[in-house]
Amino acid sequence: MKPLDINLLNSTHQKLYDFGWQEVIDRRERVMQEISPSIEQAVADCVNNGKKLFGNVDFYVVGSQLLDIYEQKTKIKWHPNLSCPTPTLEQHVLKYLSQSGNLQHMWTLPRFETYDFYTNCHPSQVPPSEMELYNFCWKFKTQELDEICRQLNNETAGEPVKVAKFDTPLEASNFTLTEDNKTETINEREK
Numbered sequence: 001m002k003p004l005d006i007n008l009l010n011s012t013h014q015k016l017y018d019f020g021w022q023e024v025i026d027r028r029e030r031v032m033q034e035i036s037p038s039i040e041q042a043v044a045d046c047v048n049n050g051k052k053l054f055g056n057v058d059f060y061v062v063g064s065q066l067l068d069i070y071e072q073k074t075k076i077k078w079h080p081n082l083s084c085p086t087p088t089l090e091q092h093v094l095k096y097l098s099q100s101g102n103l104q105h106m107w108t109l110p111r112f113e114t115y116d117f118y119t120n121c122h123p124s125q126v127p128p129s130e131m132e133l134y135n136f137c138w139k140f141k142t143q144e145l146d147e148i149c150r151q152l153n154n155e156t157a158g159e160p161v162k163v164a165k166f167d168t169p170l171e172a173s174n175f176t177l178t179e180d181n182k183t184e185t186i187n188e189r190e191k
Helices: 006-054 112-119 128-141 144-152 169-173 186-190
Strands: 059-068 073-081 091-097 102-109 175-177 183-185
Touching: 006 059, 006 073, 006 091, 102 128, 112 128, 128 144
Parallel strands: none
Antiparallel strands: 059 073, 059 091, 091 102, 175 183
16 A cells, blocks of 8 residues: 655645635535436445345445546445444445435545545634535544444443454355454354
8 A cells, every 4th residue: 555645645735725615615516426326326226235134124324435546536335234334534324214214314524635624624614515514524533423333333432343344245244243353154153
């Protein structure tokens, strides 16, 4: 992995301040125009996959923002998750409510440069159209989103986060976390 280029980061950060809010808004709108046509269908497909995997329970629909280097376009990869994911930048989290069949928007977090810009602005400088994203950035910075996530996952404060990495939701659904924080397959557990 390439090391972080501080000069590039500083120049990007300076550009955000030079152009101000309008540049931030324009860039975000350009990205949304690129990805919007496919979002609704991708989220619907993700919800259907979640229903197949998890049954008729509430679950989270998580979108991770990715840059397709070949097409030079931003894409969002969606996947269902039973537990509330740990908040991270370039992430969209929705909660599927099985009783009503509706999606509840939990949070959206932008890329680092935008996050840094938002958290270095005074609230009075923020345009009304940007307040929701601004608030999500502050909740991320103050770890309030982490606390919300812990509560939704029934974890206690200070408890280490239990993380298991899987390539696909189907692979993840076949595993469970043991008392000693190791993973085991459902078949191994039944033996």
